[in-house]
Amino acid sequence: MEMRITLGNATEFKLVGVHASIDLRSRRGLWQQLSHLLCGNLPCVIVGDLNAILSNEEKLGGLDKEDWELEDFWEFVSSNGLIDLGFKGYPFTWNNRRQGPANVRERLDRALANTAWLERFPFGRLDHLHRPGSDHSPILLNCCVSWPKCNPRFIFDKRWSAHEDCGHIVVRCWGMHIRGSKWYQILKRLKKCRQNLISWRARNASLNFKIKVNTIKDKLQKDLVVESFNVDLFRDLELQLADAYREAEGF
Numbered sequence: 001m002e003m004r005i006t007l008g009n010a011t012e013f014k015l016v017g018v019h020a021s022i023d024l025r026s027r028r029g030l031w032q033q034l035s036h037l038l039c040g041n042l043p044c045v046i047v048g049d050l051n052a053i054l055s056n057e058e059k060l061g062g063l064d065k066e067d068w069e070l071e072d073f074w075e076f077v078s079s080n081g082l083i084d085l086g087f088k089g090y091p092f093t094w095n096n097r098r099q100g101p102a103n104v105r106e107r108l109d110r111a112l113a114n115t116a117w118l119e120r121f122p123f124g125r126l127d128h129l130h131r132p133g134s135d136h137s138p139i140l141l142n143c144c145v146s147w148p149k150c151n152p153r154f155i156f157d158k159r160w161s162a163h164e165d166c167g168h169i170v171v172r173c174w175g176m177h178i179r180g181s182k183w184y185q186i187l188k189r190l191k192k193c194r195q196n197l198i199s200w201r202a203r204n205a206s207l208n209f210k211i212k213v214n215t216i217k218d219k220l221q222k223d224l225v226v227e228s229f230n231v232d233l234f235r236d237l238e239l240q241l242a243d244a245y246r247e248a249e250g251f
Contacts (some may be wrong), residue, residue, distance in 0.1 A: 002037060007143070011043075011120055015141075018048035024072070027052060031076035038080050043117035045124070046082070047141050049093075049109045054084070058107040060092060082112040085141075089128030093137040097234070109139045130217050130241075154194050160201075169196045216241045 001017035016037055020027050027050075038044055052073040056064045077084075092105035111126040118124065123144035128137050160166040173193040178185045219237050 004042075013043035013045065013117055013120065016044065016046045016048075018046055018050055020049060020051040022051055024069070028072055031072060035076065035080055038082075038114060041116060043114065043120050045085075045111055045113040045117045045141065047111045047126075047139065049136060050112075051108050053106055053108065058091070060105045061101070062104040077112060080114070082114060083118060085111040085113055085124055085126045087126045087128050087139075090137065091128075093128055093139065095135055097135055109136060111139070111141055154198065156197070157201075160197070165200060166197070169193065169200060172196075213241065213244050216244060 003015045003017070004012060005015055006012045014037070016034065018030070018034070020030055034046060050073070053059055053065065053070065054074060054077065055070065059065065076082075087107075087110070092107050093109040094106050096102075096104045098104070109128075111124075113121075113124065121143045125142050125144070127140040127142060129140055130137065170193055173196055174189050176189060176192060178188045180188070216237055
């Protein structure tokens, strides 16, 4: 998939999304097609599942790949002057999800850019995100473009209504004595109520969706890092994460 993207500052670049075949011969044809797309001076970045590694350092478990298995991809990258953007996060983006010695992990997903793209986006990077129920990790290309920041929107979670403390906060804030017009009094009470509910949520981890999700993600990450991959534990944590997302969507 090829796209031409123009950002707010009129910077135009070419983004090529890739999902390469597991077949070596098919990938050779893909490298030729991509080399043709890279012709010209337009900044270009290739992102996706390239189904290839540059060295056995990008692989954990299983047999090492032979040099001839790595050669085609190496030649494609070097002949086109492409630079790997690196990554932030867990190094292996693919996991065959098998138990014990049969477990294999590889860095199959990446971003490759030409020098023109890196000159425009010198702080560009790739984030490896958590894989929700997939053998591949999602990847996120960050061009490090500055966008206007806005204050997060406050949303009342209906699950809070089941907590007695929530009711006390609302009653206390709504009973405050405030001078001014009726409309001004309502606005001030709403603001105070919002501030107190946010503080209350921050003190109670079980009420904070982000804390709950991040805690499960941290456990998943720890299970990924250990060499003795535990399939049952990993799947159980994925179910917990899916339940946490569904719970959040239900409010």
